[in-house]
Amino acid sequence: xNQIQYEKKPLIEKPPKxxxxxxxxxxDNLFSSWINTLFTIGLGILVFFVLKGTxxxxxxxADWSVVSDNFKLLLTGQYPIVELWRVWVCILLVSIxxxxxGGIWNGTITHLSIFLTVLFLISGLxxxxxxxxxxxxxxxxxxxxxxxxxxxxxxxxxxxxxxxxLLFPITIFLLNGFDILTKVGTNLCGGxxxxxxxxxxxxxxxxxxxxxxxxxxxxKLPVVKYFCIGYIEFIRGIPLITILFVAQIMLPxxxxxxxxxxxxxxxxxxxxxxxxxxxxxxxxxGLQSIPRGQFEASHALGFNSSLMTFFIILPQALRTVIPAMxxxxxxxFKDTSLVTIVGLIDILGMAKTISQNPEYLGKQMELFLFVAxxxxxxxxxxxxxxxRIENSLGVGKR
Amino acid sequence: MLEEFNDSTPLAERExxxxxxxxxxxxxxxxxxxxxxLNVKKGEVLVVLGPSGSGKSTFIRxxxxxxxxxxxxxxxxxxxxxxxxxxxxxxRKETGMVFQQFNLFPHMTILKNIMLAPIWVRxxxxxxxxxxxxxxxxxxxxxxxxxxxPGQLSGGQQQRVAIARALAxxxxxxxxxxxxxxxxxxxxxxxxxxxxxxxxxGMTMVVVTHEMNFAREVADxxxxxxxxxxxxxxxxxxxxxxxxxxxxxxxxxxxx
Ligand SMILES: Nc1ncnc2c1ncn2[C@@H]1O[C@H](COP(=O)(O)OP(=O)(O)OP(=O)(O)O)[C@@H](O)[C@H]1O
Ligand SMILES: [Mg+2]
Numbered sequence: 295x296n297q298i299q300y301e302k303k304p305l306i307e308k309p310p311k312x313x314x315x316x317x318x319x320x321x322d323n324l325f326s327s328w329i330n331t332l333f334t335i336g337l338g339i340l341v342f343f344v345l346k347g348t349x350x351x352x353x354x355x356a357d358w359s360v361v362s363d364n365f366k367l368l369l370t371g372q373y374p375i376v377e378l379w380r381v382w383v384c385i386l387l388v389s390i391x392x393x394x395x396g397g398i399w400n401g402t403i404t405h406l407s408i409f410l411t412v413l414f415l416i417s418g419l420x421x422x423x424x425x426x427x428x429x430x431x432x433x434x435x436x437x438x439x440x441x442x443x444x445x446x447x448x449x450x451x452x453x454x455x456x457x458x459x460l461l462f463p464i465t466i467f468l469l470n471g472f473d474i475l476t477k478v479g480t481n482l483c484g485g486x487x488x489x490x491x492x493x494x495x496x497x498x499x500x501x502x503x504x505x506x507x508x509x510x511x512x513x514k515l516p517v518v519k520y521f522c523i524g525y526i527e528f529i530r531g532i533p534l535i536t537i538l539f540v541a542q543i544m545l546p547x548x549x550x551x552x553x554x555x556x557x558x559x560x561x562x563x564x565x566x567x568x569x570x571x572x573x574x575x576x577x578x579x580g581l582q583s584i585p586r587g588q589f590e591a592s593h594a595l596g597f598n599s600s601l602m603t604f605f606i607i608l609p610q611a612l613r614t615v616i617p618a619m620x621x622x623x624x625x626x627f628k629d630t631s632l633v634t635i636v637g638l639i640d641i642l643g644m645a646k647t648i649s650q651n652p653e654y655l656g657k658q659m660e661l662f663l664f665v666a667x668x669x670x671x672x673x674x675x676x677x678x679x680x681x682r683i684e685n686s687l688g689v690g691k692r
Numbered sequence: 693m694l695e696e697f698n699d700s701t702p703l704a705e706r707e708x709x710x711x712x713x714x715x716x717x718x719x720x721x722x723x724x725x726x727x728x729x730l731n732v733k734k735g736e737v738l739v740v741l742g743p744s745g746s747g748k749s750t751f752i753r754x755x756x757x758x759x760x761x762x763x764x765x766x767x768x769x770x771x772x773x774x775x776x777x778x779x780x781x782x783x784r785k786e787t788g789m790v791f792q793q794f795n796l797f798p799h800m801t802i803l804k805n806i807m808l809a810p811i812w813v814r815x816x817x818x819x820x821x822x823x824x825x826x827x828x829x830x831x832x833x834x835x836x837x838x839x840x841x842p843g844q845l846s847g848g849q850q851q852r853v854a855i856a857r858a859l860a861x862x863x864x865x866x867x868x869x870x871x872x873x874x875x876x877x878x879x880x881x882x883x884x885x886x887x888x889x890x891x892x893x894g895m896t897m898v899v900v901t902h903e904m905n906f907a908r909e910v911a912d913x914x915x916x917x918x919x920x921x922x923x924x925x926x927x928x929x930x931x932x933x934x935x936x937x938x939x940x941x942x943x944x945x946x947x948x
Contacts, residue, residue: 587791588797590791590795591789591791591795591796591797593756593757594756594758594784594787594789594791594858595784595788595808595857595858595861596781596784596785596809596813597812598777598781601812601813605797605808606797609799610798610799613799
């Protein structure tokens with residue numbers, strides 16, 4: 295008896311990997327035609343000179359002492375030094391949650407936690423920071439890593455979700471104190487801390503308001519519908535600065551005595567109301583993109599309008615507008631710098647104040663470059679994660 | 693669960709589950725339903741035929757109030773349709789609908805698609821619903837797809853999920869609006885087979901279709917629409933072998 299030998303083949307064959315040779319890659323991508331070659335050489339020269347100039351300046355000519363001397367001011371403004379531990383606790387809470395979430399859900403959120411780890415390492419290794427800061431930074435790294443491995447092992451998905459929900463109120467409580475801890479007035483928050491607070495508060499609150507406005511705009515009740523349309527169109531017709539001024543001057547008049555808000559809270563309210571209108575328009579775009587069949591199928595199954603909106607329409611609508619919404623979030627983040635005009639000192643305002651100090655004359659460049667770098671890092675992180683989320687949800691691929 | 697509909701009393705003696713009296717509907721100036729009178733008996737399979745644009749979809753969609761009517765009354769399972777949303781919701785719970793374009797919810801897995809309505813509309817406990825859903829997937833022949841997303845399934849599979857989703861509400865009536873028209877030919881049979889099985893269980897079905905073999909084989913009664921009117925009604929053999937009306941003859945000659 296003959297035995298036939300079958301070759302064992304894997305069930306799914308991977309497509310053959312193309313071996314890439316550096317020279318070939320260069321030829322294919324940079325020098326494939328004479329015009330391409332021209333561009334490569336021209337741009338190469340340009341990049342060389344720009345980089346050379348910038349790097350020489352950054353490493354040899356610039357005097358970064360203006361940043362290192364004012365590091366604390368730039369990041370947290372007048373926040374009392376003895377209470378700085380509260381800011382750190384908030385940051386560490388975020389680290390723990392991010393670490394665990396990275397372990398549990400993988401993907402984009404893991405990238406975010408790696409990103410935060412790198413930030414901690416960089417700021418912990420800066421030559422001029424205090425020993426306490428180094429300790430806080432490295433605790434952050436430890437928590438992120440421990441959280442990551444914990445998240446992989448422990449079944450605590452629900453706890454972490456709850457943690458994210460509680461994070462916002464806890465942060466506000468810790469930063470302010472509300473007289474349970476020593477009260478730190480919001481007017482003492484400044485620098486990047488203020489920038490972050492303004493951005494996060496207005497994102498967290500304008501998102502639900504924006505969704506409600508967008509839904510209201512499609513409502514069958516004329517009162518609701520026209521109120522929403524009126525609000526959205528009105529706000530979109532006014533510059534943010536005007537709204538910030540109005541919030542500073544008019545809010546106290548409207549609210550009368552009793553309810554006294556300080557100017558940071560007023561700015562937060564102004565930004566929230568402003569951004570809600572823009573988010574509403576984004577969400578509306580998403581709502582319009584839902585095919586009629588989805589509504590019909592939900593009706594045919596007996597859903598009432600609220601169930602249908604919650605389970606079928608909104609989830610799909612929000613998914614399609616993630617890129618637009620994150621774009622709006624980035625805009626919010628950058629718009630926070632407008633609050634200097636109403637007398638609040640965010641990171642940019644702080645840089646400006648410092649640059650007016652005669653001691654640092656002629657060192658504006660260093661200051662503003664540092665501010666730009668911080669804005670860039672955070673905005674880039676936002677748009678990077680939005681792109682990843684978009685891909686992983688398969689928006690547009692359906 | 694499947695046998696409960698089977699009833700040995702002959703069709704003619706059973707009670708009506710759907711009663712339509714003098715339905716009239718306009719889209720703007722277009723008179724799409726003209727004095728439609730039609731009753732459906734419990735457990736009957738009614739096939740609706742007619743040329744394109746004759747008002748078949750509009751008619752079947754009035755039965756679960758996806759389209760409003762301007763005149764006439766519709767009574768489904770004892771509830772008369774009115775503007776009252778609670779009446780509409782009562783009727784929609786008891787009538788499942790399957791669409792030409794499937795209309796599955798693309799952001800949910802197959803299992804979630806099927807379980808959502810029974811949990812939130814019927815308010816049945818989750819474990820009971822999950823059991824029903826898995827049973828139904830078994831019945832329509834795709835139990836292995838439970839955790840995939842609609843976009844990962846073929847058209848025929850999606851339509852079978854859509855049928856399972858409608859059945860999970862355990863409706864008394866199933867409405868089908870051209871369920872196989874968007875399918876590639878090789879997938880039509882798998883969907884029709886599921887529908888034939890369903891008809892055997894004694895489900896009341898109203899089916900708009902262009903599948904003449906299905907109509908001949910499965911229908912208890914066929915109605916023919918043209919220009920928003922019912923032109924002729926009869927059993928499959930009456931209608932196919934001995935059509936009375938000229939327009940019926942014309943329609944059949946075009947389609948067969
Ligand atoms: N929402 C609408 N607004 C205006 N006219 C409509 C609307 N829906 C359908 N119609 C018109 O009403 C008539 C009947 O349409 P219906 O969809 O009921 O036909 P049908 O018999 O289902 O045709 P088909 O076989 O092509 O599906 C058509 O002339 C159509 O153009
Ligand atoms: Mg139709």
